[in-house]
Amino acid sequence: MIEFKGLTKVYESGDQPVRALDGIDLKINEGEIFGVIGFSGAGKSSLIRCVNWLEKPTNGSVIVNGKDLTQLAPKQIRDVKRNIGMIFQHFNLLNSKTVFANVAMPLKLAKVPKSEIRERVTELLEFVGLADKADYYPDQLSGGQKQRIGIARALATKPSILLCDEATSALDPETTNSILQLLRKVNKEYNITVLIITHEMTVIREICDRVAVIEGGKIIEEGSVFQVFSEPTTNTARNFVSTVMNDTLPESIKKIVRNNAGFQKVFRISFVGESAGQPLLSKITKKFDVESNVLFGNITELQGVPFGNLVVEFIGSERDINRALLYINQEKVAIKEVEANAG
Numbered sequence: 001m002i003e004f005k006g007l008t009k010v011y012e013s014g015d016q017p018v019r020a021l022d023g024i025d026l027k028i029n030e031g032e033i034f035g036v037i038g039f040s041g042a043g044k045s046s047l048i049r050c051v052n053w054l055e056k057p058t059n060g061s062v063i064v065n066g067k068d069l070t071q072l073a074p075k076q077i078r079d080v081k082r083n084i085g086m087i088f089q090h091f092n093l094l095n096s097k098t099v100f101a102n103v104a105m106p107l108k109l110a111k112v113p114k115s116e117i118r119e120r121v122t123e124l125l126e127f128v129g130l131a132d133k134a135d136y137y138p139d140q141l142s143g144g145q146k147q148r149i150g151i152a153r154a155l156a157t158k159p160s161i162l163l164c165d166e167a168t169s170a171l172d173p174e175t176t177n178s179i180l181q182l183l184r185k186v187n188k189e190y191n192i193t194v195l196i197i198t199h200e201m202t203v204i205r206e207i208c209d210r211v212a213v214i215e216g217g218k219i220i221e222e223g224s225v226f227q228v229f230s231e232p233t234t235n236t237a238r239n240f241v242s243t244v245m246n247d248t249l250p251e252s253i254k255k256i257v258r259n260n261a262g263f264q265k266v267f268r269i270s271f272v273g274e275s276a277g278q279p280l281l282s283k284i285t286k287k288f289d290v291e292s293n294v295l296f297g298n299i300t301e302l303q304g305v306p307f308g309n310l311v312v313e314f315i316g317s318e319r320d321i322n323r324a325l326l327y328i329n330q331e332k333v334a335i336k337e338v339e340a341n342a343g
Contacts, residue, residue, distance in 0.1 A: 002028040002051055002161065002195060007060035009046050009217075020046040022217035024060070030160075033187050033194040035208035035225075037201065037240055043217040044197040048163050051195065052084045053077055065160065082110070085154030085192075089166040091146040093138040099125070099149055100134040106156045124152040128182060144175035151182060155190070162186060164196040168203055176200075180207045201240040205229065205302065213237045226302045230272065245298060245309060264315040266295065267325075270334040271308040280333060281312065288324045290316035311338060 007024040010017050020043045028034040038044050049055040050062050053069055062069045064080050072080065093102050100121055107117045125131045128148040138146055147167060154162055164183065168176040184207055187194050196203065204211050204225060211228050213221040213236055221228060221237045229245070232238040269280070281292040292312050299308030314321045328335050 001030045001063075001065060002193070003061075003063040004047070004050075005061040005063070007047070007050065007062060008058045009043075009050065009055060010058045020217055021050075021057070024214075024217075024219055026212055026219055026222070028193060028195055030193055031187070031191055032209045033184070033196065033207055035196045035198060035204040035211040036214055037198055037204055037211060038214035039199060039236075042214045044199075044214055045165065046217075047214065048165055048195060048197045051161070051163055052081055052086055082157055083159050084161045084163060085157070085159040086163040086165065087147065087150045087154045087167045089170055091138070091143075091150045093146060093149060093153075095138050097137070098134065099130065099136050099138070099141070102138070102149055103152045103156055106153060110157060120156060121152075124155055127155075127185075128152045142175075143171050144178060147171065147175075147179050148182065151179075151186065155186065155192075158190075160192060162192050162194045164194065164198075166198055167196070169198065169200060173202075176203070177206065183207060201244045204240075205244055205300070209303070213240070224303070226305060226307070229302050230270065230307060245300060264313055265321055266311065266313050266338040268336050268338050269310045269312055269328070271299070271310070272305065272334075280328065280331065281310075284314075284324045284327065287327065288316070289320045290314050290324045 004024045004026045007021050007026075008019070009021040010019050022043075024043075024047065036044055036047060046055055050057055051064060053062075057070060060070075065083065067076070067080055069077055069080060094105075097105075103121045103124055104117050107120060112120075121134075122131070125134055128151055130145060130148055130152070133141065133145065133149075138149070141149070150167075162183075167183075168179050171179060180203065183194060183196075186192055196208065198204065208225050210223065211225050212219050213228070213234065215234075215236050221232065221234045228237055229241055232241050271280075281294070284290055285292055292314055294310055294312055296311040297309060299306060301307065314324060316324075325335065
């Protein structure tokens with residue numbers, strides 16, 4: 001479990017101090033995968049570095065597994081840090097050492113007996129799918145393989161918490177997906193709490209249970225991934241969601257709609273769960289004197305639940321369109337008018 005209470009971090013920079021974190025209150029539950037997303041400079045890295053004490057807070061508390069790091073002596077902090085693993089954006093492997101030696105390093109520093117080191121490293125290399133690369137050097141590996149080694153090294157001391165600092169931003173999409181699946185496996189099989197910071201909403205969608213949006217050193221939105229994706233409440237969250245679920249009506253489509261004859265309106269319809277598989281538009285066409293024209297749409301899966309958006313043009317009389325809207329609302333499907341005539 002990780003908890004931040006009133007966490008503030010100020011960097012002194014000449015006459016202009018920089019407030020990287022500004023009163024953060026946030027709780028990450030034991031055993032979950034929690035994502036913190038924000039643009040560059042939002043405070044993500046400062047937040048995660050306070051967990052393993054690479055940065056010391058200016059004010060507030062950082063509580064890890066029930067212990068407030070701000071109240072501990074240096075030796076006690078070192079004991080807490082042994083229970084925290086971290087993987088980095090650029091892997092941080094030693095090119096002069098073999099894969100085996102890189103993974104073994106934390107165990108050697110902890111003065112674990114050689115026989116135990118060999119057993120643990122062998123187990124971890126098997127776990128990350130690189131048992132045959134023990135004698136290779138990092139320069140002989142792909143980016144995805146390097147990150148797998150970084151994950152194995154972070155797991156060497158059997159931590160209960162794994163911190164991921166932009167762990168996939170240097171990887172291509174296919175490799176990113178394989179690393180995310182490995183992190184999910186780490187979470188499930190080792191029951192490790194995973195805290196991920198990222199600027200990629202695809203990472204949040206694919207792996208996280210809950211997410212917090214950070215901006216200007218403050219948490220501006222927090223909730224389940226499903227909640228934030230389906231009903232973002234801030235412009236920043238909506239901007240992030242739009243990067244993976246683009247539902248913005250292109251100007252060329254708006255122009256076509258404006259030029260259409262007759263009365264028409266454009267709506268965004270959100271489908272959740274079972275409703276995503278229902279022939280709603282077909283029913284509307286049969287029940288009412290309304291034509292439906294799908295302008296834009298996509299469907300994805302959030303935490304195992306189908307979720308989709310359609311941007312639809314309804315053409316007909318105002319009365320018939322209003323009757324169709326009433327029917328849609330009764331079907332408990334979210335619908336909102338889009339300003340297609342603007343601009």
